[in-house]
Amino acid sequence: MTYRITFAVRDRARFLSHLETVDTLLSALRRAGYQVALSRAMRPRPVIALALPRAVGVQSEAELADVELTSDPATAELSQRLSEQLPAGFELIAAEPAVGKPAASRVRGVSYLIEVADDLDWDQAVERYLAADAAVVTRTAPKKADKRIDVRAFCTRISHGPDGLVADIDLTEAGTARPEEVATAVAATIGATPTIIRLVRTEIVLREAPVGAPT
Amino acid sequence: MAPLLDQKIEAVLETVQKPSRYIGGEANQVRKPQAARLVALCYPDAYEIGISNQALQILYAQVNARESFAAERVYCPWPDMADAMRAEGIPLFTLETWRPVGEVDMLGITLQAELTYSNVLEVLDLAGIPIRAGERGGSDPIVIAGGPSASNPAPVAPFFDAFFMGESEEAFEAVLDAIDSAPDRAGRMRLLEQIPSIYIPSLGRRPVERAIYTEFGIETQPTAPVVPYSSAIFSRASVEVMRGCTRGCRFCHAGTWYRPVRERPADQVIEAGLAQLGCTGYDELSLTSLATSDYTDVVAAIEGIKQRAPDLHLSLPSNRVDTGPVALTAAANARQSSITLAPEAATQRMRDIICKTITDEMIESAIEAAFRAGYSSLKMYFMIGLPRETHDEVQGIVDLGIRAREIGRAVGGRFSVHMSASNFVPKPHTPFQWEGMAPRDQLAAKQAYMRRAMPTRQIRLSLHDLRTSMLEGALSRGDDRTAEVIELAWRGGARFDAWTEMFQEQAWHDAFARMDTTMDGQATHEFGEWDELPWDHVRSGVTKEFLLDEWWQSKAEVATGDCRWDGCVDCGACFGPVRNLLVH
Numbered sequence: 001m002t003y004r005i006t007f008a009v010r011d012r013a014r015f016l017s018h019l020e021t022v023d024t025l026l027s028a029l030r031r032a033g034y035q036v037a038l039s040r041a042m043r044p045r046p047v048i049a050l051a052l053p054r055a056v057g058v059q060s061e062a063e064l065a066d067v068e069l070t071s072d073p074a075t076a077e078l079s080q081r082l083s084e085q086l087p088a089g090f091e092l093i094a095a096e097p098a099v100g101k102p103a104a105s106r107v108r109g110v111s112y113l114i115e116v117a118d119d120l121d122w123d124q125a126v127e128r129y130l131a132a133d134a135a136v137v138t139r140t141a142p143k144k145a146d147k148r149i150d151v152r153a154f155c156t157r158i159s160h161g162p163d164g165l166v167a168d169i170d171l172t173e174a175g176t177a178r179p180e181e182v183a184t185a186v187a188a189t190i191g192a193t194p195t196i197i198r199l200v201r202t203e204i205v206l207r208e209a210p211v212g213a214p215t
Numbered sequence: 216m217a218p219l220l221d222q223k224i225e226a227v228l229e230t231v232q233k234p235s236r237y238i239g240g241e242a243n244q245v246r247k248p249q250a251a252r253l254v255a256l257c258y259p260d261a262y263e264i265g266i267s268n269q270a271l272q273i274l275y276a277q278v279n280a281r282e283s284f285a286a287e288r289v290y291c292p293w294p295d296m297a298d299a300m301r302a303e304g305i306p307l308f309t310l311e312t313w314r315p316v317g318e319v320d321m322l323g324i325t326l327q328a329e330l331t332y333s334n335v336l337e338v339l340d341l342a343g344i345p346i347r348a349g350e351r352g353g354s355d356p357i358v359i360a361g362g363p364s365a366s367n368p369a370p371v372a373p374f375f376d377a378f379f380m381g382e383s384e385e386a387f388e389a390v391l392d393a394i395d396s397a398p399d400r401a402g403r404m405r406l407l408e409q410i411p412s413i414y415i416p417s418l419g420r421r422p423v424e425r426a427i428y429t430e431f432g433i434e435t436q437p438t439a440p441v442v443p444y445s446s447a448i449f450s451r452a453s454v455e456v457m458r459g460c461t462r463g464c465r466f467c468h469a470g471t472w473y474r475p476v477r478e479r480p481a482d483q484v485i486e487a488g489l490a491q492l493g494c495t496g497y498d499e500l501s502l503t504s505l506a507t508s509d510y511t512d513v514v515a516a517i518e519g520i521k522q523r524a525p526d527l528h529l530s531l532p533s534n535r536v537d538t539g540p541v542a543l544t545a546a547a548n549a550r551q552s553s554i555t556l557a558p559e560a561a562t563q564r565m566r567d568i569i570c571k572t573i574t575d576e577m578i579e580s581a582i583e584a585a586f587r588a589g590y591s592s593l594k595m596y597f598m599i600g601l602p603r604e605t606h607d608e609v610q611g612i613v614d615l616g617i618r619a620r621e622i623g624r625a626v627g628g629r630f631s632v633h634m635s636a637s638n639f640v641p642k643p644h645t646p647f648q649w650e651g652m653a654p655r656d657q658l659a660a661k662q663a664y665m666r667r668a669m670p671t672r673q674i675r676l677s678l679h680d681l682r683t684s685m686l687e688g689a690l691s692r693g694d695d696r697t698a699e700v701i702e703l704a705w706r707g708g709a710r711f712d713a714w715t716e717m718f719q720e721q722a723w724h725d726a727f728a729r730m731d732t733t734m735d736g737q738a739t740h741e742f743g744e745w746d747e748l749p750w751d752h753v754r755s756g757v758t759k760e761f762l763l764d765e766w767w768q769s770k771a772e773v774a775t776g777d778c779r780w781d782g783c784v785d786c787g788a789c790f791g792p793v794r795n796l797l798v799h
């Protein structure tokens with residue numbers, strides 16, 4: 001049976017890579033006494049998929065993983081046993097039967113809390129950003145050509161609160177923007193460069209699953 | 216608000232490669248922040264290498280079993296992290312609580328390989344501990360070395376307050392007692408002096424005895440070892456089924472250092488293995504030893520584990536080259552597609568010289584058995600540069616690669632042969648301890664010949680880096696002056712020497728030159744049989760007379776029997792309760 005596991009990754013555990021996060025979940029499930037189903041490929045792999053990779057260093061309050069177990073435990077039992085086996089920095093938030101297509105194929109947006117140093121007039125910057133038609137930043141990556149990203153095309157809902165910037169970022173067929181790019185684009189509207197203290201993923205938003213869709 | 220050091224560490228982790236190397240928090244980690252005594256256990260290499268070391272997992276459980284003690288882990292930070300730590304003023308910290316290593320009571324550093332010696336200095340320096348023991352004060356931790364390379368302490372003696380020789384399970388308790396009993400550094404050192412398996416360099420080259428865990432009880436096998444993050448080189452449960460090997464391969468340090476043979480009964484191995492699987496969540500179990508196919512209860516252990524966990528991936532490393540062990544390996548793990556055999560030498564003459572008691576027929580039968588068992592990849596390990604090696608021995612490796620391919624083709628199906636040849640490095644406490652390493656140009660010529668002569672179709676050839684082999688040779692039988700070289704090289708930028716991409720060869724050449732010697736001169740140096748050796752005061756149990764006799768036997772090209780089957784060879788390892796302890 002396939003379960004959707006919602007979990008938080010905090011503190012030092014946020015420095016784990018995507019692969020390390022997956023392996024940590026798998027070994028916790030095995031310690032909890034569950035066998036993860038294997039794929040039917042030439043080289044069978046455990047059937048597990050995180051909805052969206054998390055960049056190293058980003059804290060998350062709402063990671064989603066779809067995992068197929070060879071058994072069908074009650075969700076309360078699964079939650080309790082898995083909670084007991086998760087290592088420091090991980091917290092199980094929910095475990096429930098997965099409905100519809102895999103979460104990884106249905107992600108339409110991600111919400112972030114972007115903790116920034118309070119040394120800028122962020123309210124004014126957000127106001128200007130929302131009033132602008134475009135907010136272009138340059139994405140650089142080693143061994144790749146620079147890429148210009150119009151952050152405004154992916155992030156239209158943003159506010160500034162006591163904890164920092166709260167931003168909803170869309171994932172579209174044309175791509176997406178990274179939370180640090182959003183902060184950069186917002187600060188650029190007042191001619192500033194942001195100091196980012198911490199990035200916290202607060203929600204992964206999925207497209208609605210059709211009613212009665214098979215798992 | 217997190218403490219300032221934690222904040223600084225977190226800020227640095229945002230900028231370095233693989234930050235998971237430094238965060239701790241793995242399953243089965245033990246945190247005892249209130250413990251009165253703190254011991255830092257260090258493997259002086261990257262996390263992914265060190266976390267896989269079984270000896271440190273044993274020691275970690277042993278220290279943490281004491282209520283008043285906490286053991287915390289330390290690894291050598293990768294250069295990007297080390298540079299960032301220096302820039303930000305962050306001292307080396309433990310993984311469990313991010314406490315500065317300089318504040319612990321004792322820092323234990325395991326010496327598993329000579330190529331980690333420059334990292335020892337890197338660790339000490341990052342911890343803010345004076346590099347030289349003589350410069351340490353009352354507030355500094357006691358820095359103690361252990362592990363197989365400590366068997367020749369001379370090259371690193373000035374950097375350690377003490378060396379622990381041998382197996383920790385019983386004898387290290389006395390070390391912990393010393394740390395617990397005395398209130399200060401000086402008092403603890405006075406107590407350490409009295410332990411037979413402790414060598415304190417500042418007291419001169421006194422005799423020191425290797426500690427041997429006579430009973431080899433299953434209770435010291437860790438049930439819940441720390442489960443590494445996925446970057447570790449080994450991520451599997453393991454039960455040590457047997458310690459020691461008496462086959463007597465003359466190049467093998469472990470074959471002397473871990474004598475005599477001690478085995479654990481199959482029922483204990485099965486229970487310990489299954490318990491560890493439950494506590495770790497691993498899906499693979501390894502039955503470890505120096506030669507698992509020699510373990511008396513190997514069949515019973517495999518069958519017992521398979522009965523209880525039919526789908527388990529079970530691995531048997533270090534097997535003898537013969538049909539029986541190949542069949543055992545295949546029975547243990549039907550999913551695996553590759554198998555490794557280690558003939559070490561390809562001609563009967565050379566196998567007699569090194570005392571590897573297998574025949575051409577056994578090797579060919581094992582190859583055929585491997586292909587018939589369905590393995591599609593066969594890997595074979597050899598050494599070049601062995602004493603009294605001729606062109607025939609090198610040609611023999613090439614011929615055996617071709618022969619393996621012929622056998623594979625005759626059996627049919629898809630397959631590949633992987634031939635790997637390392638460069639022989641003479642080690643202390645072995646019959647070849649008097650031998651010099653082969654000169655660099657000879658080894659280079661042999662490697663070049665093998666590259667030319669070995670066919671490439673269905674055969675892959677791997678050859679070890681000559682540069683690091685020569686350094687290993689120069690350090691392994693080094694003396695007091697070698698310590699000066701190590702410090703000079705480290706100050707010249709050497710660290711992570713075992714990593715080809717990090718190896719600073721020139722820094723080492725410069726360091727040797729400043730001591731009026733050369734790396735190659737040290738590596739190829741031959742000792743005379745009457746010479747005093749730098750490690751003579753370290754008593755492994757095996758006598759120097761036996762090693763000398765074995766050296767002569769190698770010159771006569773005569774192999775010696777294994778005392779498990781052929782009667783006592785009078786090596787000296789057994790006395791009183793210390794003896795081969797077989798399950799049947």
